[in-house]
Amino acid sequence: MAPWSGLWAGRAGGGVDAYRGTPVVVKMENPNWSISEIDGAEEDGLLPRPRKTKNAKQITWVLLLKAHRAAGCLAWLASAAVALGCAARRRVAAGRTDSSHSPAAAADSEREEAPTPPSRFYGFIRACLLMSVFLLAVELAAHSNGRGRIVDSFYASLVRFRAAYVAPPLQLLADACVVLFLVQSADRLVQSLGCFYILLNRIKPKPVSPPPLPDAEDPDAGYYPMVLVQIPMCNEKEVYQQSIAAVCNLDWPRSNFLVQVLDDSDDPITQALIRGEVDKWRQNGALIVYRHRVLREGYKAGNLKSAMSCSYVKEYEYVAIFDADFQPYPDFLKRTVPHFKDNDELGLVQARWSFVNKDENLLTRLQNINLCFHFEVEQQVNGVFINFFGFNGTAGVWRIKALEDSGGWMERTTVEDMDIAVRAHLKGWKFVFLNDVECQCELPESYEAYRKQQHRWHSGPMQLFRLCLPDIIRCRIAFWKKANLIFLFFLLRKLILPFYSFTLFCIILPMTMFVPEAELPDWVVCYIPALMSFLNIIPAPKSFPFIIPYLLFENTMSVTKFNAMISGLFQLGSAYEWVVTKKSGRSSEGGLIALASPKGLKQHMPFVDAGAREQPSPGNESKKRNKYNRIYKKELALSLLLLTAAARSLLTKQGIHFYFLLFQGISFLLVGLDLIGEDVK
Numbered sequence: 001m002a003p004w005s006g007l008w009a010g011r012a013g014g015g016v017d018a019y020r021g022t023p024v025v026v027k028m029e030n031p032n033w034s035i036s037e038i039d040g041a042e043e044d045g046l047l048p049r050p051r052k053t054k055n056a057k058q059i060t061w062v063l064l065l066k067a068h069r070a071a072g073c074l075a076w077l078a079s080a081a082v083a084l085g086c087a088a089r090r091r092v093a094a095g096r097t098d099s100s101h102s103p104a105a106a107a108d109s110e111r112e113e114a115p116t117p118p119s120r121f122y123g124f125i126r127a128c129l130l131m132s133v134f135l136l137a138v139e140l141a142a143h144s145n146g147r148g149r150i151v152d153s154f155y156a157s158l159v160r161f162r163a164a165y166v167a168p169p170l171q172l173l174a175d176a177c178v179v180l181f182l183v184q185s186a187d188r189l190v191q192s193l194g195c196f197y198i199l200l201n202r203i204k205p206k207p208v209s210p211p212p213l214p215d216a217e218d219p220d221a222g223y224y225p226m227v228l229v230q231i232p233m234c235n236e237k238e239v240y241q242q243s244i245a246a247v248c249n250l251d252w253p254r255s256n257f258l259v260q261v262l263d264d265s266d267d268p269i270t271q272a273l274i275r276g277e278v279d280k281w282r283q284n285g286a287l288i289v290y291r292h293r294v295l296r297e298g299y300k301a302g303n304l305k306s307a308m309s310c311s312y313v314k315e316y317e318y319v320a321i322f323d324a325d326f327q328p329y330p331d332f333l334k335r336t337v338p339h340f341k342d343n344d345e346l347g348l349v350q351a352r353w354s355f356v357n358k359d360e361n362l363l364t365r366l367q368n369i370n371l372c373f374h375f376e377v378e379q380q381v382n383g384v385f386i387n388f389f390g391f392n393g394t395a396g397v398w399r400i401k402a403l404e405d406s407g408g409w410m411e412r413t414t415v416e417d418m419d420i421a422v423r424a425h426l427k428g429w430k431f432v433f434l435n436d437v438e439c440q441c442e443l444p445e446s447y448e449a450y451r452k453q454q455h456r457w458h459s460g461p462m463q464l465f466r467l468c469l470p471d472i473i474r475c476r477i478a479f480w481k482k483a484n485l486i487f488l489f490f491l492l493r494k495l496i497l498p499f500y501s502f503t504l505f506c507i508i509l510p511m512t513m514f515v516p517e518a519e520l521p522d523w524v525v526c527y528i529p530a531l532m533s534f535l536n537i538i539p540a541p542k543s544f545p546f547i548i549p550y551l552l553f554e555n556t557m558s559v560t561k562f563n564a565m566i567s568g569l570f571q572l573g574s575a576y577e578w579v580v581t582k583k584s585g586r587s588s589e590g591g592l593i594a595l596a597s598p599k600g601l602k603q604h605m606p607f608v609d610a611g612a613r614e615q616p617s618p619g620n621e622s623k624k625r626n627k628y629n630r631i632y633k634k635e636l637a638l639s640l641l642l643l644t645a646a647a648r649s650l651l652t653k654q655g656i657h658f659y660f661l662l663f664q665g666i667s668f669l670l671v672g673l674d675l676i677g678e679d680v681k
Contacts, residue, residue: 167517298411347402347429383433393417415460462568510645636672
């Protein structure tokens with residue numbers, strides 16, 4: 001037989017014409033293999049210059065390297081699966097659920113919620129789960145080979161009943177939710193196009209009268225009005241140092257701004273630490289005062305209201321507010337306050353947030369996607385085209401006259417920032433959002449903390465809508481502004497969004513698997529949600545690998561948001577729940593450097609707020625709360641509901657619906673077992 005020759009083989013024969021393959025050097029420094037050809041023989045003229053070919057040994061090395069990489073990936077996946085299984089086993093073995101509390105946790109603070117009996121909402125989800133399990137059992141019995149006459153008769157009656165009485169109302173509700181889904185998607189698309197228009201035309205808010213550059217010979221020249229800086233906090237033991245340091249290092253004339261540390265802590269040790277930090281900065285020349293309320297009512301709104309009642313506040317023209325975990329850059333005031341100059345209608349300048357721990361875990365990465373869209377698209381578009389948006393509660397500068405004209409801080413809702421923004425808008429004040437001015441802060445790293453935060457953020461707007469709807473109708477602003485507030489700001493973005501997200505994807509979709517007479521088209525289940533997720537992730541391009549987890553997680557969070565929306569709308573027991581978001585105390589590199597007391601500060605007389613420093617009550621002792629992961633019953637029940645519906649969809653061979661229900665059910669399972677976010681051991 002003639003020797004085989006081809007693409008991977010050399011020439012037949014011997015001598016100088018015999019080609020034995022290209023000598024190669026295989027580098028194995030990392031899994032990304034590389035091959036270098038050695039052409040020494042050709043350069044000496046001994047052999048003709050061959051074309052690029054590969055020999056059997058080279059292919060062997062390539063396959064070995066690829067196998068090595070595949071083995072590494074498999075080992076990583078196996079390790080991750082084992083770790084996930086161990087964590088799930090610990091959750092189940094501990095048996096702690098979202099309704100169980102340890103004695104230490106119950107005594108932690110008066111702000112911690114008390115144990116509550118199972119809610120009606122959870123009862124509804126459990127009823128849907130039991131119904132789905134029953135219907136799946138009926139379907140399996142009907143499709144079995146050995147079914148009897150009784151099973152056939154019962155199944156036929158069930159089919160007639162669901163076609164006549166169940167399918168029509170379910171289809172009607174599904175169609176209504178699809179219409180709401182399309183309206184909300186159109187609103188999001190318009191906002192995204194508005195953001196694209198802003199970027200394309202490089203629209204950027206600019207001061208009406210840019211302040212003159214400071215004179216090198218006179219550092220105090222320029223526009224430096226009196227600014228009050230407030231840091232409200234409550235038991236912020238992890239972050240008080242970096243926030244106070246960042247604020248005291250603001251690049252502003254020391255005589256023209258005062259820092260108020262508004263401490264609502266009920267822990268005497270935390271109070272002493274914060275008071276000591278304030279004294280340290282005061283001794284180094286900072287104009288700073290410590291305030292502690294005896295009657296801590298109204299949460300953050302009550303704290304701010306109490307601080308604004310001080311007699312010396314009338315000497316200041318603007319107030320900048322920073323939550324305890326926020327670290328403004330030194331030039332924050334120089335980039336925000338000048339927008340107020342010669343613009344008497346401007347009431348608020350809001351900066352965007354940036355996050356020091358956005359890459360900490362999967363939960364923080366998904367939050368970063370959501371908040372980047374909120375600031376880059378929602379806040380920026382509303383600020384440019386409407387001059388109104390919801391105040392974010394921190395990293396903003398208010399004109400004190402606008403606060404007073406709007407009625408000041410009120411404790412009637414858990415979203416005091418949105419409340420004051422709506423009342424200021426009704427009074428005719430304008431807002432400016434600065435997308436290029438950032439203030440660093442933290443994202444919640446545990447699902448428990450994030451869940452509490454989202455409950456407050458979605459319950460409060462519904463409380464506020466009930467309270468301010470008559471004022472919106474009676475006020476004398478333009479009709480289109482009233483329509484924007486009622487239909488877009490409140491109804492569409494605060495009520496309809498969580499309603500259809502939960503109802504359509506968590507209830508109606510799995511129910512249509514058991515009632516095939518009612519159906520949802522593929523574009524509702526797959527294509528439109530994928531497009532909306534793509535629009536959401538554009539402001540955070542580095543997060544594109546997480547687009548599928550983001551879509552699934554947003555649907556998972558619709559349970560918490562829907563429950564909070566219902567609680568706020570109907571004033572249920574958890575409507576006014578307020579739990580301070582847990583902080584970890586992470587800081588940027590610049591923030592760590594700033595923790596040290598600054599050198600060269602101008603020395604001033606110590607500023608003492610008379611009567612503000614109250615001693616803690618003798619009976620109040622420091623308490624330490626036990627932290628642990630929990631099992632969330634609503635999410636776990638919904639995961640079983642969706643997985644049951646996925647099993648039912650296999651019988652009808654619905655491809656897209658099956659994959660969506662399967663992965664969405666797994667997403668609910670991971671969240672229900674608290675396997676996303678911080679693992680508290």
